[in-house]
Amino acid sequence: MSKMLNKIFGTIGLVDEEQMEEKEVELQEQEEEEQFEMVKETKGKIVSIKSKTIAPKIVVKNPQTLGEDMEDLIDALKVKNIVIMNIADAEKNIARRLLDAVSGAVYALDCTLQKIDNERGIYLITPKNIEIENELKNLLSRSDIFSME
Template identity: 35%
Template sequence: MSNKNFFKKILYFLGIEDEIPQETEKDDFEPYNIARPEPKPIGRVINIHQTNRNKVVIYKPDSFEEVREITDEVKNRKSVIVNLEKLDKENAKRILDFMAGSIYALDGTVRKIGPGIFLFAPENVDVAGLEPEEENQDKSPLNIKIRG
């Protein structure tokens, strides 16, 4: 509204001006879109192309000092197969205990594949088809039972 129209309306209100001329007012603004934030997904989104990059790493540790490197692989979302057959019983048990604790903390999975051979998988990997047989568990050189 212009100042001229405003002034005429005041004069009309005070009784000095007899009539207010009717003018059509133009809106001098352009319509605009209000930016709305996109809704965030509630669930975990997995990139389809990323699932092809899952890797399996095989380790045959010679000593307990290699356990940190094995755990780092699982932290980096890689499945690890560890062969403990050639280690002495005490070091193999230490490695298995450390790895089992690490996998528990990372919400991963531990599966026994064979005597002295274990699969450690991160939480983003579903392990299927590796159901341990009771007869193989009893023959383990480590005398450790792992449930599937």
């Protein structure tokens, strides 16, 4: 709009042509700066969507007491590791209490507890996102791989 007024005033002789050109250049520079500032303000922070996924470890535990042994086992579950628990060497009463404690942790941490070999007292504890197929479970229970003798 100001360009049009400047041209009208220029033709009438109220404004010098040099002044008009200077004002036009200033207006163009201001518009470019405003556009640049708008673009600069709208750019957000770029964040990578890729997340580092750490593969779970398989941890074998032979807890004998409800103290540090169980704490270590439950800490392994907290960081989403797969835990194989062997309570065959524990006394019968302590083994029952160990299994009760693990059952509580499994429930609280949303894990799963599966028997591998009930006679030997071997259990598999997996995080929520890991599932074990029955074929592998049967193979593990038949093999002597978990025999801790």
